[in-house]
Amino acid sequence: MVTPPPMRRGGDGGARAPESRESGRGERGQAHTLEGVVASLIMLSAVIFALEMTAVTPLSASTSSQHLENQQEATARGILASAAETGELDRALLFWNGSAERFWNTTRLGYYASNPPPNDFGAMLNRSFDSRGIAYNVVVSYEDDEGDRDSRRLIYQGRPSDNAVSAARSVILLDNDPLYDHGGVATGTNVSETGDYFAPDASSGSVYNVLRVEVVVWRI
Amino acid sequence: MADLRPSPDESETQRPPVEGATPSPFGVRGTASADGRPVDSRAQLILVTGFVIAVVLIALALVMNSAIYTENLATRSDSSGATEAAAYQRAVESAALEAFEYAHAVNDSDYVGLNRNVTDAIAGIDAISTRQEAAYGHIPNLSVAATVNGTAISDDGGVFDSDSDADNWTVASDVSAVRAFNIHVDDRSDLNQSGDREFRVVVDPVSGGDRWTMNVTRDTSTNEVVVGVNATGSYDECRRSTVKPWINVTAGTVGGEPCDALTFAEGITGSYDVNFRNGTGIEGSYSLVVNDDVSVLYGVAGFGDPQDEPALYNMTVDMVYRTAELDYRTKIEIEPGDHDG
Numbered sequence: 001m002v003t004p005p006p007m008r009r010g011g012d013g014g015a016r017a018p019e020s021r022e023s024g025r026g027e028r029g030q031a032h033t034l035e036g037v038v039a040s041l042i043m044l045s046a047v048i049f050a051l052e053m054t055a056v057t058p059l060s061a062s063t064s065s066q067h068l069e070n071q072q073e074a075t076a077r078g079i080l081a082s083a084a085e086t087g088e089l090d091r092a093l094l095f096w097n098g099s100a101e102r103f104w105n106t107t108r109l110g111y112y113a114s115n116p117p118p119n120d121f122g123a124m125l126n127r128s129f130d131s132r133g134i135a136y137n138v139v140v141s142y143e144d145d146e147g148d149r150d151s152r153r154l155i156y157q158g159r160p161s162d163n164a165v166s167a168a169r170s171v172i173l174l175d176n177d178p179l180y181d182h183g184g185v186a187t188g189t190n191v192s193e194t195g196d197y198f199a200p201d202a203s204s205g206s207v208y209n210v211l212r213v214e215v216v217v218w219r220i
Numbered sequence: 221m222a223d224l225r226p227s228p229d230e231s232e233t234q235r236p237p238v239e240g241a242t243p244s245p246f247g248v249r250g251t252a253s254a255d256g257r258p259v260d261s262r263a264q265l266i267l268v269t270g271f272v273i274a275v276v277l278i279a280l281a282l283v284m285n286s287a288i289y290t291e292n293l294a295t296r297s298d299s300s301g302a303t304e305a306a307a308y309q310r311a312v313e314s315a316a317l318e319a320f321e322y323a324h325a326v327n328d329s330d331y332v333g334l335n336r337n338v339t340d341a342i343a344g345i346d347a348i349s350t351r352q353e354a355a356y357g358h359i360p361n362l363s364v365a366a367t368v369n370g371t372a373i374s375d376d377g378g379v380f381d382s383d384s385d386a387d388n389w390t391v392a393s394d395v396s397a398v399r400a401f402n403i404h405v406d407d408r409s410d411l412n413q414s415g416d417r418e419f420r421v422v423v424d425p426v427s428g429g430d431r432w433t434m435n436v437t438r439d440t441s442t443n444e445v446v447v448g449v450n451a452t453g454s455y456d457e458c459r460r461s462t463v464k465p466w467i468n469v470t471a472g473t474v475g476g477e478p479c480d481a482l483t484f485a486e487g488i489t490g491s492y493d494v495n496f497r498n499g500t501g502i503e504g505s506y507s508l509v510v511n512d513d514v515s516v517l518y519g520v521a522g523f524g525d526p527q528d529e530p531a532l533y534n535m536t537v538d539m540v541y542r543t544a545e546l547d548y549r550t551k552i553e554i555e556p557g558d559h560d561g
Contacts, residue, residue: 032263043274084311143352170352172349202348205341205343206319
Protein backbone atom coordinates (compact mmCIF):
# COMPACT_ATOMS: atom_id res chain seq x y z
CA MET A 1 0.00 0.00 0.00
CA VAL A 2 1.33 3.32 -1.01
CA THR A 3 0.98 6.12 1.44
CA PRO A 4 -0.03 9.31 -0.31
CA PRO A 5 2.45 12.04 0.07
CA PRO A 6 1.51 14.77 2.52
CA MET A 7 0.27 17.97 1.03
CA ARG A 8 3.07 20.35 0.59
CA ARG A 9 2.80 23.31 2.83
CA GLY A 10 4.22 26.02 0.74
CA GLY A 11 4.92 29.64 1.28
CA ASP A 12 8.24 30.28 2.72
CA GLY A 13 7.54 34.01 2.48
CA GLY A 14 9.49 36.54 0.63
CA ALA A 15 12.79 34.80 0.11
CA ARG A 16 13.47 33.29 -3.20
CA ALA A 17 12.72 29.61 -2.94
CA PRO A 18 14.69 26.77 -4.39
CA GLU A 19 13.35 24.91 -7.44
CA SER A 20 11.41 22.33 -5.44
CA ARG A 21 9.56 25.06 -3.52
CA GLU A 22 8.62 26.84 -6.75
CA SER A 23 6.87 23.77 -8.05
CA GLY A 24 4.95 23.45 -4.72
CA ARG A 25 3.48 26.96 -4.99
CA GLY A 26 2.28 26.36 -8.53
CA GLU A 27 0.49 23.20 -7.38
CA ARG A 28 -1.53 25.13 -4.76
CA GLY A 29 -2.54 27.82 -7.21
CA GLN A 30 -4.04 25.28 -9.55
CA ALA A 31 -5.96 23.59 -6.78
CA HIS A 32 -7.36 26.90 -5.57
CA THR A 33 -8.35 27.90 -9.06
CA LEU A 34 -10.11 24.60 -9.62
CA GLU A 35 -11.90 24.85 -6.29
CA GLY A 36 -13.00 28.37 -7.11
CA VAL A 37 -14.30 27.35 -10.52
CA VAL A 38 -16.15 24.35 -9.16
CA ALA A 39 -17.65 26.33 -6.29
CA SER A 40 -18.77 29.12 -8.60
CA LEU A 41 -20.31 26.59 -10.99
CA ILE A 42 -22.24 24.97 -8.17
CA MET A 43 -23.46 28.31 -6.88
CA LEU A 44 -24.32 29.54 -10.35
CA SER A 45 -26.29 26.41 -11.19
CA ALA A 46 -28.10 26.65 -7.86
CA VAL A 47 -29.04 30.27 -8.55
CA ILE A 48 -30.19 29.40 -12.09
CA PHE A 49 -32.18 26.47 -10.73
CA ALA A 50 -33.83 28.71 -8.15
CA LEU A 51 -34.60 31.38 -10.72
CA GLU A 52 -36.06 28.82 -13.08
CA MET A 53 -38.47 27.81 -10.36
CA THR A 54 -39.68 31.30 -9.58
CA ALA A 55 -39.45 33.23 -12.83
CA VAL A 56 -42.73 35.08 -13.38
CA THR A 57 -43.34 36.85 -16.61
CA PRO A 58 -46.67 38.41 -17.61
CA LEU A 59 -47.53 35.36 -19.69
CA SER A 60 -45.95 32.62 -17.61
CA ALA A 61 -48.29 30.08 -16.08
CA SER A 62 -47.75 31.37 -12.58
CA THR A 63 -50.03 31.01 -9.62
CA SER A 64 -51.25 34.58 -9.85
CA SER A 65 -52.43 34.23 -13.43
CA GLN A 66 -54.02 30.90 -12.53
CA HIS A 67 -56.07 32.81 -9.98
CA LEU A 68 -57.03 35.34 -12.62
CA GLU A 69 -57.97 32.61 -15.04
CA ASN A 70 -60.18 31.00 -12.41
CA GLN A 71 -61.86 34.34 -11.79
CA GLN A 72 -62.45 34.92 -15.48
CA GLU A 73 -63.80 31.42 -15.98
CA ALA A 74 -66.15 31.81 -13.04
CA THR A 75 -67.34 35.15 -14.37
CA ALA A 76 -67.99 33.69 -17.82
CA ARG A 77 -69.80 30.74 -16.27
CA GLY A 78 -71.90 33.08 -14.13
CA ILE A 79 -72.86 35.23 -17.09
CA LEU A 80 -73.95 32.17 -19.05
CA ALA A 81 -75.90 30.79 -16.11
CA SER A 82 -77.77 34.00 -15.35
CA ALA A 83 -78.41 34.72 -19.04
CA ALA A 84 -79.78 31.20 -19.47
CA GLU A 85 -82.00 31.46 -16.38
CA THR A 86 -83.56 34.74 -17.49
CA GLY A 87 -83.94 33.55 -21.08
CA GLU A 88 -81.59 36.26 -22.38
CA LEU A 89 -79.27 33.66 -23.86
CA ASP A 90 -82.09 32.19 -25.94
CA ARG A 91 -83.10 35.65 -27.06
CA ALA A 92 -79.53 36.53 -28.04
CA LEU A 93 -79.29 33.35 -30.11
CA LEU A 94 -82.66 33.93 -31.78
CA PHE A 95 -81.83 37.58 -32.52
CA TRP A 96 -81.67 36.62 -36.17
CA ASN A 97 -82.10 38.60 -39.35
CA GLY A 98 -83.63 35.99 -41.61
CA SER A 99 -83.40 37.92 -44.88
CA ALA A 100 -79.70 38.70 -44.47
CA GLU A 101 -79.05 35.34 -42.77
CA ARG A 102 -76.98 36.79 -39.96
CA PHE A 103 -77.48 38.19 -36.48
CA TRP A 104 -79.09 41.61 -36.31
CA ASN A 105 -76.76 44.64 -36.36
CA THR A 106 -73.75 42.68 -37.52
CA THR A 107 -71.58 43.48 -40.51
CA ARG A 108 -71.34 41.30 -43.55
CA LEU A 109 -69.07 39.01 -41.55
CA GLY A 110 -72.12 37.87 -39.66
CA TYR A 111 -70.81 38.30 -36.12
CA TYR A 112 -70.24 41.05 -33.59
CA ALA A 113 -66.67 42.26 -33.29
CA SER A 114 -65.89 45.44 -31.37
CA ASN A 115 -69.37 45.97 -29.95
CA PRO A 116 -71.32 43.29 -28.11
CA PRO A 117 -74.82 42.33 -29.28
CA PRO A 118 -77.41 45.04 -28.56
CA ASN A 119 -79.32 42.91 -26.07
CA ASP A 120 -79.08 41.98 -22.41
CA PHE A 121 -76.62 39.13 -22.99
CA GLY A 122 -74.32 41.57 -24.78
CA ALA A 123 -74.77 44.11 -21.99
CA MET A 124 -73.80 41.51 -19.40
CA LEU A 125 -70.63 40.64 -21.29
CA ASN A 126 -69.88 44.32 -21.80
CA ARG A 127 -70.27 45.19 -18.13
CA SER A 128 -68.22 42.24 -16.97
CA PHE A 129 -65.33 42.24 -19.42
CA ASP A 130 -65.01 45.25 -21.71
CA SER A 131 -64.22 47.79 -19.02
CA ARG A 132 -61.56 45.53 -17.49
CA GLY A 133 -59.50 45.01 -20.59
CA ILE A 134 -60.64 41.46 -21.15
CA ALA A 135 -61.41 40.19 -24.61
CA TYR A 136 -63.94 37.46 -25.36
CA ASN A 137 -65.28 35.34 -28.15
CA VAL A 138 -68.64 33.63 -28.17
CA VAL A 139 -68.92 30.62 -30.43
CA VAL A 140 -72.09 28.63 -30.95
CA SER A 141 -71.78 25.02 -31.98
CA TYR A 142 -74.74 23.01 -33.21
CA GLU A 143 -75.63 19.92 -35.17
CA ASP A 144 -75.88 20.38 -38.90
CA ASP A 145 -78.00 18.58 -41.49
CA GLU A 146 -75.60 15.65 -41.74
CA GLY A 147 -75.50 15.14 -38.00
CA ASP A 148 -72.01 16.62 -37.73
CA ARG A 149 -70.93 19.37 -35.40
CA ASP A 150 -70.69 22.80 -36.91
CA SER A 151 -70.04 26.15 -35.31
CA ARG A 152 -70.76 29.79 -35.86
CA ARG A 153 -69.26 32.88 -34.31
CA LEU A 154 -71.61 35.12 -32.35
CA ILE A 155 -68.88 37.47 -31.10
CA TYR A 156 -65.30 37.41 -32.35
CA GLN A 157 -62.70 39.77 -30.96
CA GLY A 158 -59.60 37.99 -32.16
CA ARG A 159 -57.43 34.97 -31.60
CA PRO A 160 -57.33 33.99 -27.92
CA SER A 161 -53.99 33.99 -26.11
CA ASP A 162 -52.44 30.93 -24.48
CA ASN A 163 -53.96 32.00 -21.17
CA ALA A 164 -57.55 32.00 -22.44
CA VAL A 165 -60.21 30.19 -20.47
CA SER A 166 -63.64 29.07 -21.60
CA ALA A 167 -67.05 28.26 -20.19
CA ALA A 168 -69.87 26.60 -22.08
CA ARG A 169 -73.57 26.02 -21.68
CA SER A 170 -76.11 24.14 -23.73
CA VAL A 171 -79.24 25.87 -24.92
CA ILE A 172 -82.03 23.66 -26.16
CA LEU A 173 -84.26 25.26 -28.77
CA LEU A 174 -87.78 23.98 -29.36
CA ASP A 175 -89.73 24.20 -32.59
CA ASN A 176 -92.00 26.91 -31.19
CA ASP A 177 -89.25 29.29 -30.06
CA PRO A 178 -89.80 32.60 -31.85
CA LEU A 179 -87.17 34.64 -33.68
CA TYR A 180 -86.64 38.21 -32.46
CA ASP A 181 -86.63 41.33 -34.57
CA HIS A 182 -83.99 44.09 -34.49
CA GLY A 183 -85.81 45.76 -31.59
CA GLY A 184 -85.61 42.59 -29.51
CA VAL A 185 -89.33 41.87 -29.85
CA ALA A 186 -90.53 38.37 -30.63
CA THR A 187 -91.76 38.00 -34.18
CA GLY A 188 -94.59 35.73 -35.21
CA THR A 189 -92.11 33.46 -36.96
CA ASN A 190 -90.97 30.38 -35.12
CA VAL A 191 -87.47 29.09 -35.61
CA SER A 192 -88.82 25.92 -37.22
CA GLU A 193 -90.89 27.89 -39.74
CA THR A 194 -87.94 29.61 -41.40
CA GLY A 195 -85.23 27.98 -43.43
CA ASP A 196 -82.90 30.93 -42.88
CA TYR A 197 -81.68 30.16 -39.39
CA PHE A 198 -78.06 29.01 -39.17
CA ALA A 199 -78.86 25.81 -37.28
CA PRO A 200 -81.18 23.31 -38.96
CA ASP A 201 -84.02 21.37 -37.37
CA ALA A 202 -82.05 18.39 -36.08
CA SER A 203 -84.83 16.43 -34.44
CA SER A 204 -88.12 15.01 -35.59
CA GLY A 205 -89.85 15.80 -32.29
CA SER A 206 -90.53 19.15 -30.71
CA VAL A 207 -86.83 19.78 -30.15
CA TYR A 208 -85.28 21.99 -32.82
CA ASN A 209 -81.57 21.83 -32.06
CA VAL A 210 -79.18 21.97 -29.13
CA LEU A 211 -76.82 24.92 -29.27
CA ARG A 212 -73.67 24.87 -27.21
CA VAL A 213 -72.62 28.40 -26.39
CA GLU A 214 -68.95 28.72 -25.51
CA VAL A 215 -67.50 31.93 -24.11
CA VAL A 216 -63.71 32.22 -24.46
CA VAL A 217 -62.10 34.88 -22.27
CA TRP A 218 -58.55 36.21 -22.12
CA ARG A 219 -56.62 39.22 -20.90
CA ILE A 220 -55.27 41.71 -23.38
CA MET B 221 4.30 22.33 -16.34
CA ALA B 222 5.48 22.03 -12.84
CA ASP B 223 6.22 18.66 -11.41
CA LEU B 224 3.43 17.99 -8.92
CA ARG B 225 5.10 15.02 -7.37
CA PRO B 226 6.62 15.76 -4.02
CA SER B 227 10.36 15.51 -3.77
CA PRO B 228 11.54 12.31 -2.12
CA ASP B 229 13.13 14.06 0.83
CA GLU B 230 9.83 15.85 1.71
CA SER B 231 7.68 12.76 1.45
CA GLU B 232 9.78 10.92 3.86
CA THR B 233 10.47 13.56 6.43
CA GLN B 234 7.50 15.52 7.62
CA ARG B 235 8.20 18.98 8.79
CA PRO B 236 7.36 19.35 12.49
CA PRO B 237 4.52 21.75 13.26
CA VAL B 238 5.58 25.22 14.11
CA GLU B 239 5.13 26.26 17.68
CA GLY B 240 1.83 27.96 18.33
CA ALA B 241 -0.11 26.15 15.61
CA THR B 242 -3.84 25.79 16.18
CA PRO B 243 -5.46 22.38 15.81
CA SER B 244 -8.26 22.42 13.31
CA PRO B 245 -10.77 19.86 12.09
CA PHE B 246 -9.29 20.25 8.65
CA GLY B 247 -5.81 19.62 9.82
CA VAL B 248 -3.15 21.80 11.12
CA ARG B 249 -3.58 25.41 10.32
CA GLY B 250 -1.90 28.55 11.33
CA THR B 251 1.53 27.25 10.42
CA ALA B 252 3.79 30.09 9.79
CA SER B 253 6.65 30.44 7.48
CA ALA B 254 10.01 31.48 8.58
CA ASP B 255 9.14 35.18 8.46
CA GLY B 256 5.91 34.72 10.56
CA ARG B 257 3.29 34.98 7.75
CA PRO B 258 0.50 32.46 8.32
CA VAL B 259 0.47 29.67 5.87
CA ASP B 260 -3.09 28.37 5.62
CA SER B 261 -4.88 25.52 3.93
CA ARG B 262 -8.28 27.29 3.52
CA ALA B 263 -9.10 25.60 0.27
CA GLN B 264 -11.00 22.82 1.99
CA LEU B 265 -12.92 25.33 4.06
CA ILE B 266 -13.90 27.36 1.03
CA LEU B 267 -14.91 24.20 -0.79
CA VAL B 268 -17.08 22.98 2.07
CA THR B 269 -18.65 26.42 2.50
CA GLY B 270 -19.39 26.51 -1.20
CA PHE B 271 -21.06 23.14 -0.94
CA VAL B 272 -23.11 24.21 2.06
CA ILE B 273 -24.29 27.35 0.32
CA ALA B 274 -25.15 25.38 -2.80
CA VAL B 275 -27.12 22.84 -0.80
CA VAL B 276 -28.97 25.61 1.03
CA LEU B 277 -29.87 27.29 -2.23
CA ILE B 278 -31.06 24.06 -3.76
CA ALA B 279 -33.13 23.29 -0.67
CA LEU B 280 -34.61 26.77 -0.85
CA ALA B 281 -35.45 26.31 -4.49
CA LEU B 282 -37.09 22.96 -3.75
CA VAL B 283 -39.16 24.39 -0.92
CA MET B 284 -40.33 27.31 -3.04
CA ASN B 285 -41.01 25.02 -5.94
CA SER B 286 -43.12 22.66 -3.88
CA ALA B 287 -45.04 25.61 -2.43
CA ILE B 288 -45.76 26.95 -5.89
CA TYR B 289 -46.68 23.48 -7.13
CA THR B 290 -49.05 22.96 -4.22
CA GLU B 291 -50.74 26.28 -4.75
CA ASN B 292 -50.95 25.61 -8.45
CA LEU B 293 -52.73 22.36 -7.79
CA ALA B 294 -54.98 23.97 -5.21
CA THR B 295 -56.07 26.72 -7.57
CA ARG B 296 -56.51 24.46 -10.57
CA SER B 297 -60.00 24.82 -11.94
CA ASP B 298 -62.37 21.91 -11.74
CA SER B 299 -61.54 19.32 -14.35
CA SER B 300 -63.85 16.53 -13.22
CA GLY B 301 -66.83 18.00 -15.06
CA ALA B 302 -68.99 18.55 -11.97
CA THR B 303 -69.81 22.14 -12.94
CA GLU B 304 -70.60 21.02 -16.48
CA ALA B 305 -72.91 18.35 -15.07
CA ALA B 306 -74.76 20.96 -13.00
CA ALA B 307 -75.02 23.36 -15.95
CA TYR B 308 -76.25 20.55 -18.20
CA GLN B 309 -78.85 19.52 -15.64
CA ARG B 310 -80.16 23.08 -15.44
CA ALA B 311 -80.32 23.33 -19.24
CA VAL B 312 -82.23 20.04 -19.42
CA GLU B 313 -84.60 21.11 -16.63
CA SER B 314 -85.63 24.31 -18.38
CA ALA B 315 -85.85 22.63 -21.80
CA ALA B 316 -87.84 19.68 -20.45
CA LEU B 317 -90.24 22.09 -18.77
CA GLU B 318 -90.73 23.93 -22.06
CA ALA B 319 -91.09 20.66 -23.96
CA PHE B 320 -93.61 19.43 -21.37
CA GLU B 321 -95.74 22.53 -21.86
CA TYR B 322 -95.26 22.46 -25.62
CA ALA B 323 -96.44 18.83 -25.70
CA HIS B 324 -99.72 19.95 -24.18
CA ALA B 325 -100.00 22.85 -26.60
CA VAL B 326 -99.65 20.72 -29.73
CA ASN B 327 -101.50 17.64 -28.57
CA ASP B 328 -103.98 17.58 -25.73
CA SER B 329 -106.27 14.87 -27.03
CA ASP B 330 -105.10 11.81 -25.16
CA TYR B 331 -102.48 10.44 -22.81
CA VAL B 332 -100.82 8.32 -25.49
CA GLY B 333 -100.16 11.39 -27.63
CA LEU B 334 -98.96 13.44 -24.67
CA ASN B 335 -96.61 10.70 -23.55
CA ARG B 336 -95.26 10.26 -27.06
CA ASN B 337 -94.66 14.00 -27.36
CA VAL B 338 -92.64 14.34 -24.16
CA THR B 339 -90.75 11.09 -24.76
CA ASP B 340 -89.81 12.20 -28.29
CA ALA B 341 -88.70 15.58 -27.01
CA ILE B 342 -86.44 14.12 -24.34
CA ALA B 343 -85.08 11.57 -26.82
CA GLY B 344 -84.31 14.42 -29.23
CA ILE B 345 -82.44 16.40 -26.57
CA ASP B 346 -80.59 13.26 -25.57
CA ALA B 347 -79.51 12.36 -29.11
CA ILE B 348 -78.18 15.78 -30.07
CA SER B 349 -76.58 16.69 -26.78
CA THR B 350 -74.90 13.31 -26.40
CA ARG B 351 -73.16 13.78 -29.74
CA GLN B 352 -72.18 17.31 -28.73
CA GLU B 353 -70.93 16.53 -25.26
CA ALA B 354 -69.02 13.46 -26.43
CA ALA B 355 -66.64 15.80 -28.23
CA TYR B 356 -65.61 17.12 -24.82
CA GLY B 357 -65.33 13.73 -23.18
CA HIS B 358 -68.69 13.91 -21.43
CA ILE B 359 -71.41 11.33 -21.92
CA PRO B 360 -74.89 12.43 -20.89
CA ASN B 361 -77.95 10.21 -21.07
CA LEU B 362 -81.55 11.26 -20.71
CA SER B 363 -84.70 9.19 -20.59
CA VAL B 364 -88.25 9.61 -19.40
CA ALA B 365 -88.55 7.44 -16.29
CA ALA B 366 -92.22 7.99 -15.62
CA THR B 367 -95.18 10.20 -16.28
CA VAL B 368 -98.25 10.62 -14.13
CA ASN B 369 -101.55 11.14 -15.89
CA GLY B 370 -103.71 13.97 -14.69
CA THR B 371 -106.57 16.19 -15.70
CA ALA B 372 -106.52 19.87 -16.53
CA ILE B 373 -109.67 21.63 -15.32
CA SER B 374 -110.42 25.13 -16.44
CA ASP B 375 -113.16 27.68 -16.89
CA ASP B 376 -112.52 30.59 -19.17
CA GLY B 377 -115.03 33.08 -17.90
CA GLY B 378 -118.12 33.92 -15.88
CA VAL B 379 -119.01 32.80 -12.40
CA PHE B 380 -117.43 29.74 -10.86
CA ASP B 381 -120.48 27.50 -10.91
CA SER B 382 -120.64 23.89 -12.09
CA ASP B 383 -121.76 22.74 -15.54
CA SER B 384 -125.16 22.14 -14.03
CA ASP B 385 -125.07 25.68 -12.58
CA ALA B 386 -124.71 24.53 -8.99
CA ASP B 387 -123.33 27.11 -6.61
CA ASN B 388 -121.66 24.60 -4.30
CA TRP B 389 -119.92 21.79 -6.13
CA THR B 390 -116.95 19.47 -6.21
CA VAL B 391 -114.31 20.42 -8.76
CA ALA B 392 -112.23 17.27 -8.35
CA SER B 393 -112.70 14.38 -5.99
CA ASP B 394 -110.22 11.99 -4.45
CA VAL B 395 -107.06 13.63 -5.70
CA SER B 396 -103.78 13.81 -3.81
CA ALA B 397 -101.99 16.59 -5.66
CA VAL B 398 -102.87 19.79 -7.45
CA ARG B 399 -100.57 21.98 -9.50
CA ALA B 400 -100.88 25.25 -11.42
CA PHE B 401 -104.01 26.32 -9.59
CA ASN B 402 -104.70 29.89 -10.75
CA ILE B 403 -107.71 32.10 -10.18
CA HIS B 404 -108.15 35.35 -12.06
CA VAL B 405 -110.64 37.81 -10.64
CA ASP B 406 -112.23 39.80 -13.46
CA ASP B 407 -113.13 42.71 -11.26
CA ARG B 408 -112.91 43.04 -7.52
CA SER B 409 -116.29 44.80 -7.47
CA ASP B 410 -117.87 41.45 -8.40
CA LEU B 411 -116.62 39.86 -5.22
CA ASN B 412 -119.04 39.30 -2.42
CA GLN B 413 -118.09 41.18 0.63
CA SER B 414 -118.24 38.65 3.37
CA GLY B 415 -120.51 36.39 5.28
CA ASP B 416 -122.41 33.49 3.84
CA ARG B 417 -122.06 34.56 0.22
CA GLU B 418 -118.28 34.70 0.04
CA PHE B 419 -116.49 32.53 -2.50
CA ARG B 420 -114.54 29.73 -0.89
CA VAL B 421 -112.23 26.96 -2.01
CA VAL B 422 -112.58 24.07 0.39
CA VAL B 423 -110.14 21.19 0.48
CA ASP B 424 -111.86 18.34 2.24
CA PRO B 425 -109.82 15.28 3.29
CA VAL B 426 -111.42 12.01 2.21
CA SER B 427 -110.51 10.38 5.51
CA GLY B 428 -112.04 13.21 7.52
CA GLY B 429 -110.36 15.77 9.71
CA ASP B 430 -109.65 19.48 9.45
CA ARG B 431 -110.50 21.19 6.18
CA TRP B 432 -108.38 23.75 4.40
CA THR B 433 -110.36 26.79 3.31
CA MET B 434 -109.49 29.83 1.25
CA ASN B 435 -111.99 32.65 0.77
CA VAL B 436 -111.81 35.55 -1.64
CA THR B 437 -113.74 38.66 -0.62
CA ARG B 438 -113.65 42.41 -0.85
CA ASP B 439 -113.29 44.81 2.04
CA THR B 440 -115.89 47.50 1.32
CA SER B 441 -114.23 50.15 3.46
CA THR B 442 -110.80 49.94 1.84
CA ASN B 443 -111.91 48.33 -1.45
CA GLU B 444 -109.16 45.77 -1.09
CA VAL B 445 -109.25 42.17 -2.25
CA VAL B 446 -108.92 39.98 0.80
CA VAL B 447 -107.66 36.40 0.51
CA GLY B 448 -108.27 34.64 3.79
CA VAL B 449 -106.90 31.20 4.58
CA ASN B 450 -108.12 28.93 7.31
CA ALA B 451 -105.56 26.19 7.76
CA THR B 452 -104.92 23.87 10.70
CA GLY B 453 -107.42 25.77 12.79
CA SER B 454 -105.93 29.25 12.42
CA TYR B 455 -106.99 32.10 10.16
CA ASP B 456 -104.69 34.49 8.30
CA GLU B 457 -105.17 36.78 5.35
CA CYS B 458 -103.55 38.87 2.61
CA ARG B 459 -104.86 42.17 1.26
CA ARG B 460 -104.19 43.65 -2.15
CA SER B 461 -105.55 46.76 -3.81
CA THR B 462 -105.16 45.28 -7.31
CA VAL B 463 -108.32 45.71 -9.38
CA LYS B 464 -108.01 42.42 -11.29
CA PRO B 465 -105.79 40.24 -9.19
CA TRP B 466 -104.38 36.87 -10.14
CA ILE B 467 -104.45 34.44 -7.25
CA ASN B 468 -101.88 31.73 -7.79
CA VAL B 469 -103.10 29.29 -5.18
CA THR B 470 -100.38 26.64 -5.49
CA ALA B 471 -97.56 29.17 -5.81
CA GLY B 472 -98.90 31.20 -2.89
CA THR B 473 -99.07 34.60 -4.58
CA VAL B 474 -101.82 37.19 -4.77
CA GLY B 475 -101.55 39.98 -7.32
CA GLY B 476 -98.06 38.76 -8.22
CA GLU B 477 -96.72 39.13 -4.71
CA PRO B 478 -96.10 36.39 -2.18
CA CYS B 479 -98.82 35.79 0.37
CA ASP B 480 -97.40 34.10 3.46
CA ALA B 481 -100.78 32.82 4.61
CA LEU B 482 -101.44 31.02 1.35
CA THR B 483 -100.06 27.48 1.26
CA PHE B 484 -102.37 25.19 -0.66
CA ALA B 485 -103.79 22.24 1.30
CA GLU B 486 -101.59 23.00 4.28
CA GLY B 487 -102.00 20.37 6.98
CA ILE B 488 -103.91 17.97 4.73
CA THR B 489 -102.55 14.49 4.27
CA GLY B 490 -103.78 11.79 1.93
CA SER B 491 -106.46 12.21 -0.71
CA TYR B 492 -108.88 15.08 -0.72
CA ASP B 493 -111.75 16.68 -2.62
CA VAL B 494 -111.48 20.20 -4.00
CA ASN B 495 -114.80 22.03 -3.62
CA PHE B 496 -116.04 25.46 -4.60
CA ARG B 497 -118.56 27.14 -2.32
CA ASN B 498 -120.66 30.11 -3.47
CA GLY B 499 -119.26 29.95 -6.99
CA THR B 500 -121.50 32.82 -8.00
CA GLY B 501 -119.70 35.07 -5.53
CA ILE B 502 -116.83 35.61 -7.94
CA GLU B 503 -116.34 36.24 -11.65
CA GLY B 504 -113.31 35.43 -13.70
CA SER B 505 -111.43 32.37 -14.82
CA TYR B 506 -109.55 29.56 -13.17
CA SER B 507 -107.41 26.58 -14.08
CA LEU B 508 -105.83 23.73 -12.21
CA VAL B 509 -104.28 20.34 -12.91
CA VAL B 510 -105.03 17.38 -10.64
CA ASN B 511 -103.21 14.06 -10.53
CA ASP B 512 -106.22 11.98 -11.41
CA ASP B 513 -106.87 10.67 -14.91
CA VAL B 514 -110.64 10.87 -14.86
CA SER B 515 -111.54 10.70 -18.51
CA VAL B 516 -114.73 12.74 -18.39
CA LEU B 517 -115.58 14.93 -15.45
CA TYR B 518 -118.06 17.26 -17.02
CA GLY B 519 -120.35 17.36 -20.00
CA VAL B 520 -119.74 19.25 -23.21
CA ALA B 521 -118.41 22.61 -22.16
CA GLY B 522 -119.88 25.90 -23.24
CA PHE B 523 -118.59 29.34 -22.32
CA GLY B 524 -118.62 29.77 -18.59
CA ASP B 525 -118.80 26.06 -17.93
CA PRO B 526 -115.94 24.10 -16.43
CA GLN B 527 -114.12 21.82 -18.84
CA ASP B 528 -111.60 19.07 -18.42
CA GLU B 529 -108.98 17.62 -20.69
CA PRO B 530 -106.24 15.03 -20.39
CA ALA B 531 -102.94 16.38 -19.13
CA LEU B 532 -99.79 14.93 -17.69
CA TYR B 533 -99.53 15.76 -14.03
CA ASN B 534 -95.78 15.40 -13.96
CA MET B 535 -92.83 13.75 -15.63
CA THR B 536 -89.65 12.28 -14.20
CA VAL B 537 -86.52 12.36 -16.32
CA ASP B 538 -83.55 10.17 -15.47
CA MET B 539 -80.32 11.98 -16.13
CA VAL B 540 -76.87 10.42 -16.17
CA TYR B 541 -73.76 12.48 -16.81
CA ARG B 542 -70.45 10.71 -17.07
CA THR B 543 -66.96 12.05 -17.42
CA ALA B 544 -63.62 10.35 -16.86
CA GLU B 545 -63.84 11.17 -13.15
CA LEU B 546 -67.53 11.59 -12.55
CA ASP B 547 -70.64 9.47 -12.67
CA TYR B 548 -73.53 11.77 -11.89
CA ARG B 549 -77.08 10.46 -11.73
CA THR B 550 -80.19 12.35 -10.83
CA LYS B 551 -83.91 12.45 -11.36
CA ILE B 552 -85.42 15.63 -12.74
CA GLU B 553 -89.04 16.17 -11.82
CA ILE B 554 -91.00 18.29 -14.24
CA GLU B 555 -94.17 19.58 -12.68
CA PRO B 556 -95.06 23.11 -13.78
CA GLY B 557 -96.72 25.20 -11.10
CA ASP B 558 -96.40 22.66 -8.31
CA HIS B 559 -96.96 24.06 -4.88
CA ASP B 560 -93.58 22.91 -3.61
CA GLY B 561 -92.05 25.54 -5.79
